[in-house]
Every structure is written in C-alpha cells, then in structure tokens.
Amino acid sequence: MNICGVLVTCEPGKTQEVSEAITALPGVEVHITNEDTRQLVVTVEDTDETFADQQVMELHRTPGVVSAGLTYHQFEPNTDPDLKAA
Template identity: 45%
Template sequence: MNISSLLVNARPEALPQVQGDLLALGGVEIHAATDNGQLIVTIEADSDRAAADLFTKISQQPGVLATSLVYHQFEPDPDEEA
C-alpha cells in the first residue's frame, strides 16, 4: 500500500469544482482547504505506478495550478500479512 500526502494549489474561484473532482477519484481524501485554493490531500494506492498515475490525474484536473508531493510511504497491506 502506498500512502502519499500532497499540497494542491488550485484557482480560488475553481475550488469547489476541484474539490469535487478530486473526491471523485478513488483513493483521494481532502483533509484541509483554504480560501486561497490550497488543499492538503492524501492518496492511497496499491502500487507505486498507481500512486504516480493518481498524482498525474490530480495535477491535470481543471483548475489545479500545481501539485507538490510532500510525503510518500510504502507499507505492506495488513490484510496480506496474515
């Protein structure tokens, strides 16, 4: 399991649309948003490739100006360890 934390900068006037678009992507959670368009987002994915693809999708959403990777961690899936 891959867990990543992102800082997403969006156009302030597009913030509601960006939030809706991001939440429609599987594995995405928004933890905070400011009026000036900054969002703290986490993504969970099964593989490095899936995490990278999701990061790219977020970066390409209409209204998103920039996406920065803040943190990335790989953990074994607890359901597969037993």
C-alpha cells in the same frame, strides 16, 4: 501500499470545484480546503483499481489545478495475501 500527501493549489475561484473533482478519484481524500490560499491538503492511497502515483498524476491534469506538490510519501509492502495490486 503507497500513501502520499499532496498540497494542491487551485486557480482563483476554482477551489471548491477542484475539491469535488478530485474527491471523486479512487483513493483520493481531501482533508483541508482553504479558499483564502486556494489550497487543498490531500492524501492519495493505492486502491484495487489504481496506484497512488497514477492518481497523483491525475491531480495535475484536473481542470483548475495550478500545482500538486508531493509533501509526504510512505511505502509499506503488501503483507495481506488477499489484497492484490491494480
């Protein structure tokens, strides 16, 4: 399992719109939204549908995103035989 922490910077006036758009992505969760700095603190995890690295790349392609910088990454091997990768 991959768990990534990402700092997302948004275009002026787009912070809430970007937050809503990326929250809709599988495995993505917005923890902090700061309108003053136009930044979001986000975590991304592997899901049954997609890998975390694919979702991090999707953050870059989201309209209104200026940058999405990886700030944390943890990888743990899958030990659950019932859990399969995407």
